[in-house]
Structures are given as C-alpha cells and as structure tokens.
C-alpha cells in the first residue's frame with residue numbers, strides 16, 4: 001500500500017516515519033518549502049521534528065497531485081485547517097485516516113464530520129491516543145485507538161499501520177475517539193495552569209479526574225461510548241498530556257498559570273496548541289448539548305485574559321455536588 005501523509009508537522013512526520021519503517025511507499029505533503037527540502041535533502045524535519053533522522057524513503061512534496069497514487073491518506077493538518085487542505089485534494093473513495101485532535105470553530109464539527117462534508121465518498125478512520133510525536137519517531141512503544149465504522153476496513157488499516165513499536169487497537173466508535181482527543185487538549189491546558197500556579201499535585205489529580213468526568217458527560221451526549229472515553233484515545237491521552245511539559249497544551253497552561261497573557265504565549269509560535277482553538281468551540285458545543293463543563297469554561301476565561309486567581313477561586317467556590 002502507498003501511504004500519503006497530509007501535513008509535515010511533528011505528528012505527520014512521525015507517522016510517515018512509522019510507515020516508512022514498515023517498508024511502505026510514503027509521500028508526505030508539507031506546506032512549508034523548507035520542510036519539503038529538508039526531508040528530501042537532509043532527511044530531517046528541522047522545523048517541527050528536529051534531531052530525528054528520517055527514513056530516506058520518505059518523499060516530501062508541496063504538490064497535492066503527488067498524492068494521487070496513494071491508497072490511503074493520513075490527514076495530519078491542525079484541526080482548523082483540515083477543511084481547507086482537504087478541499088484541495090481529489091480523494092475519491094480512498095480512506096481518510098484522521099489524526100488531528102480538535103473541533104472546527106464556527107461549524108462546531110468534529111474533524112470526521114468535516115471530512116465527510118468535503119469528501120462524502122471517502123471512508124473515514126480516526127487515529128488517536130497517547131502519542132508524543134518525538135517518542136513515536138524515536139521508535140518507543142506506543143499504542144493508539146484506530147476507529148473505523150467498517151470493521152473490515154478497520155482491520156485492513158490496522159494491519160497496514162501497525163509496526164513492532166506502534167500498536168493500533170481497533171474500535172468502531174469514531175465519535176468517541178475524536179471527542180477524547182479534542183477534549184483532552186483543553187484539559188491539558190488546565191493541568192498546566194495548576195502546575196504554573198503552584199497548586200500542587202493533589203489539585204492536578206483532582207483536575208484529571210473531574211476533567212475526565214466532564215469529557216465523559218460531553219462524549220455520552222454526543223453518542224460516544226464510555227469504554228472509548230476510558231481507553232487510549234480518551235483517558236490514556238488525558239493522563240499523558242496532563243503530566244508532561246512535552247505537551248504543547250500543558251506548556252501553554254503552564255505559562256497562563258504563571259500569569260503570562262495568552263496572546264503573548266500564542267504569538268509567533270509555529271507549533272500548534274489545539275486546546276486553545278478547541279476550548280471556545282467546546283464551550284459552545286457543551287452549552288448546545290446542555291452539558292456542564294466547568295473546567296473547559298475556566299480555560300476559556302483564562303484564554304480570554306481573566307486573572308488566574310479569580311478563575312481558580314470561582315471554580316473552587318462552585319456548589320458542592322455528588323461525584324457521580
């Protein structure tokens with residue numbers, strides 16, 4: 001199978017590396033000419049995954065037409081850009097494996113919904129889980145959820161994407177896999193705030209547990225399965241990104257917790273902290289579904305510039321309630 005990868009950021013590059021190590025023909029579309037040149041020439045993506053020697057068999061391109069012969073397309077552009085990028089590609093009936101984690105602003109669509117709107121003929125799969133790109137690219141053991149409605153296609157894609165250190169677990173819950181990945185980014189910002197504001201490890205553990213309760217309420221309201229939310233793409237990824245400065249979302253929260261302004265933290269950054277874009281859309285979607293998401297609302301207020309102390313005090317002053 002020939003694999004096409006759309007997006008030359010850290011994650012697209014790491015996934016291209018996994019496929020290349022399996023011996024697949026990999027064509028990677030990247031937006032930045034210097035990424036294309038670096039991968040084809042020096043076999044390195046210095047902009048987004050510096051220091052990782054890439055397989056010489058990965059072929060990078062800036063031309064969507066070069067993806068025409070790929071049998072399956074991994075979509076690894078940031079969530080807010082998936083629609084724009086997909087609109088430029090003739091996909092036909094080829095499977096789209098969606099790897100971005102977020103909800104589209106304006107439409108409130110999950111990435112899978114965006115893909116179906118742009119390419120209704122293409123079957124959609126979601127690949128999501130606890131996967132720092134630099135660890136995957138370095139060949140460290142990693143497991144992901146691979147969610148596809150069609151079981152036969154799910155098995156075929158799992159076979160093709162698996163590697164000795166990269167283990168997909170098949171699921172049919174596409175919405176559940178997507179919601180876990182999108183919501184955990186917002187919660188990772190909150191955990192970074194706890195760290196930055198020096199609120200302690202009890203608070204962080206509480207936030208992970210209450211954040212997971214929030215993710216579950218929203219997921220169930222949108223048709224996700226509880227088991228998926230408790231799996232790799234939900235709780236697994238939540239734990240990873242809520243406990244490491246390797247997470248861009250956690251790092252953004254760390255800065256906010258230290259009292260720095262969101263605009264300053266987001267300005268000029270080349271890498272994407274998806275939670276900053278997802279948080280306001282998630283707040284809207286939660287209101288629409290009549291789901292209480294206090295942590296998400298607090299993250300939104302911090303991104304809008306509210307003082308950290310004020311937001312934390314308001315969160316702690318909420319009326320006491322039943323845990324379940």
Ligand SMILES: NC(=O)C1=CN([C@@H]2O[C@H](COP(=O)(O)OP(=O)(O)OC[C@H]3O[C@@H](n4cnc5c(N)ncnc54)[C@H](O)[C@@H]3O)[C@@H](O)[C@H]2O)C=CC1
Pocket residue numbers: 007008009010011012013030031032048076077078079081084085099100101102131132133134270271272273274
């Ligand atoms: N980095 C990681 O460890 C992981 C990232 N992801 C997800 O993968 C998606 C991509 O993230 P990364 O590869 O980490 O990105 P990155 O932060 O390494 O790089 C930014 C990416 O955004 C692209 N971009 C910027 N403006 C754009 C535009 N106008 N149109 C199209 N593309 C544009 C850049 O070309 C680049 O590919 C995100 O949804 C992220 O949540 C998922 C799992 C792991």
Ligand SMILES: O=C(CO)COP(=O)(O)O
Pocket residue numbers: 101129130131132133185188237240241246247248249250272273274
């Ligand atoms: O999704 C990720 C790991 O699973 C990457 O997290 P960040 O985008 O917060 O770096």
